Amino acid sequence: MKSLDEMIAAAQNAAQTIQTQMEQAQATLDKLEVEGVSGGGLVTIRATAKGRIIGVNIDESLLQPSEKQMLEDLIAAALNDARSKADSVSNAEMSKMTQGLPLPAGFKLPFGN
Template sequence: MFGLGGLGDMSKMMKQAQDLQTKMAEMQEQLAQTIVIGTSGAGLVTARCTAKGDLTGLDIDPSIFVASEKEVVEDLILAAIKDAQKNAAERMQSEMSRMTESLGLPAGMKLPF
């Protein structure tokens, strides 16, 4: 590309940006399909959510349904959901790091999501 200045580099940069956009869309779809699990109360409550953090289900051991223990049950449910969402955030961060490294981007670079 003689005589065109930096246009060759610009074309290469545009191609890399398109590749990044495609890979990010693929990763978003993969994260939406990946299920992570959080638990509380030694497994009495289990929460499932996507790696994007969307809650998809709860499993509650029926032995904890005692009227006098209502607040304990509520706390266990919340703890399981928070654990699942924490695991989802960690999974998303891990996938983002893996993707940025594969693209040769600096470690810890924040991408737009």
């Protein structure tokens, strides 16, 4: 039977391994890109899976003063679409990392989110 010290050391090693994997997963998420689209492609937003906005593309046909409100609505819709896709990619990547870990149902990593 393992001593208490050996079990504590094993738990500390497992925690360090999980921490390293989390750091690697977070770095990966900042490299994965998603694209939010609205208005049938008139507005596109590129973002990382962590939700950092990389770029915005607006079709020139929307650059009319009379289209201001519609453009603002389309930008908001594209941002929300990009955020939703970023969340999906992030969740998929994090579930890959936590596969096989003996975590209780509903337990979410990372702890701060």
